[in-house]
Amino acid sequence: MIDEICNDGVDNDGDGNIDCLDLDCLGAANCNSNNNNNDAGTDADADGNIWDFDADAGDCPPEMLSPCPSPTPTGCLSSEIANNGLDDNCNGQIDETGGTACSPGAVRPCFLGPPGRRNVGACADGQQVCLRTSGEFGSWGPCEGGISPSAERCDSLDNDCNGCVDDDLCCSPPIECPDSNHPTLQGAQPFTDFVIDGANYYHGTAVRWEWTVSSGPCDNVLGVNSYTVNGNDTIGYVATTQAITTRFNLSGEYTITMRVYYNQTEYYECIFILRVAGPGVRVELCWDTNSSTDIDLHMMKQGLGTNYCTTSDCYYGNCKAYNWNHADWGSTDSPIDACIGTDAGSTWQSTYGACKNPRLDIDNIADGPIPENINVDTPTNGSTYRVRVNFYSGSAVTHPVVNIYCDGARLATFGYPNANQVTMTTSGGCTGAQYWRVADILTAVSGGTTNCTVTSLANSDGTPNLTIGSSAY
Structure with missing residues (x-):
């Protein structure tokens, strides 16, 4: 022809x-x-x-019309497989039959679509948080985020995730929508500018651009985004430039929607997930009364010390760039690139020429909607790290949220959403305050990859493990 x-x-x-x-x-x-x-x-x-x-x-x-001679099988089954985060019988529901027991706060991947189409084409996993119901166990909440199959569009992407691009359409579109594994979407890390340029995907004449980025658990608690797009942190912000510069303080999976208008009313739309990931173990804390209370994040390594607020504890007193004086956890330093983008980056560089592990990159002393985080980029194999939260000062009732990541994957969210809410009422520094024992993180490190098992430290009845005046491990 x-x-x-x-x-x-x-x-x-x-x-x-x-x-x-x-x-x-x-x-x-x-x-x-x-x-x-x-x-x-x-x-x-x-x-x-x-x-x-x-x-x-x-x-x-x-x-x-573009053909699809060998579509990817749906993988639909006659019945549901219990508690696997999938819609096995393809009825639009995940795990609607069988057991759904889980540990409150645990996070797992899920996919709302035919199981055979998972991670094919545009399709990408979402995430489920285990919600506290009653007693020790909870049940999985809705599958949020991710990308499910949708009707095929002329955008050079396999929208219905059947293994064929733009099938049953006649397409020569001036756009190539990326999937979430596209090379231009790899390598985003916290505290580092990451640019996404629409010109990588659209090759026609644009009348205007629109970009939106989804919010994460801490963003909803803080009331502003913990990231900026073109310098703006307002929730619901719409960027209108061809390229956007993003800067994330927190790890996570963020759904990005790009619209490019080829006339005043019609547009092409691309939806994809940007994965923001730091290495090793990362723990993040946020809370709702962040302008009037000081809530502090603490982490100890099992077998080193018996009390928090000591040299064995990573916290505000010894784990920041200007006061780092910490017990040896056996973790090697990270290259300066891992922390140079933080507020204390220049201090890390001038004092150490590297990023220490562990370290507290952000410390919020009632400074408003800012999260705290502790990083251990290079955890040791077989180690257990215990996470704890201290109500240091302030009189307002507060509700902290803790997210735990391992090599960029969110494994747990404690204190969010409302079903998992934790209430702290009593401040008093290191000695008289309310403490929340959150979780233990057990690491398995091999070949530069870190896997983790997160174990909640909730009470046997499922309630948060809260104590007053005890700094014991």
Whole structure:
């Protein structure tokens, strides 16, 4: 079959259309790469687009439809497999039958779609948090985030996750929507600028751009985003530049929506997940009364010391760049790149030329909507790290939230959402305050990879492990 040459004034393929009037030339640079170069026809899907090529309906001659000769099997089963985070019987529900028992605060991946389509094309896992119900065990909450199969669109992406791109449509779109594993979306880390340029995906003429980024658990608690997009941390902010510069303080999986308008009303839309990941063990703390109370994050390594607020404890008194004087946990230093982007980055560089482990990168002393975090980039194999929260000062009732990550994967969220809420009422420094024993983190390190097992330290009835005036491990 002869292809149309888009700038020679000849109907090369003999279909009656010359150059930019031929659908084959939709993506050609001299044809402006948009729908306005197609002959007007019927509005097949009643969306106001009367051009022969319709990015929603794929309205075009049958011979131009893209085939899918061997679609990925759905993997649907006749019945549900209990407690695996999947919709095995493809009825639109996850684990609706069988046991769903879990440890409150645990986080696991989930996928709302045919199990055979998991991680195919655009599809990506979401996450479930185990919610406290009654007693020691809870049940899994909704599958949030992630990307499920959707109707195929002309965007150079396998939206319905059947293994075929733009099938059953006629497509030569000027856009190549990325999936969440696209090379341009790899390497995002906390405290580091990460640029996403729409020009990597859209090659046509843009009238305007719109970008939105989802919020995480601490963002909802803090009331502002713990990240910035083009310097803005307002929840619901819409960026309007071709490229966006993001900067994340917290790890996590963030859903990004990019819209590029090729005329005043019509647009292409790409939805993908950006994974922000730091190495090793990362613990993050946020709380709702952050302007009037000082809540502190603590971490100890099992077998080194018996009390918090000592040299064996990583906390505000010995784990920051200007006062680092910490017991040896056996962890090697990290390259300066791991912390240079933090507020104390210049101090780490001038004092040590490296990033110490463990370290407290952010310390919030009633400074407003700012999280705290402790990093152990290079944990030792077989070690147990205990996480604890201290109500240091202030009189307001407060509700802390702790997120635990291992090599960038969120393994636990304690204190969020409301079903898991923890209430702290009594401040008093290191000696007279209320403490919350949160969890133990057991590490398995091999070949540069860290895996973790997180064990909640909740009481046997499922309530938070709260004590007053005891700094004992």
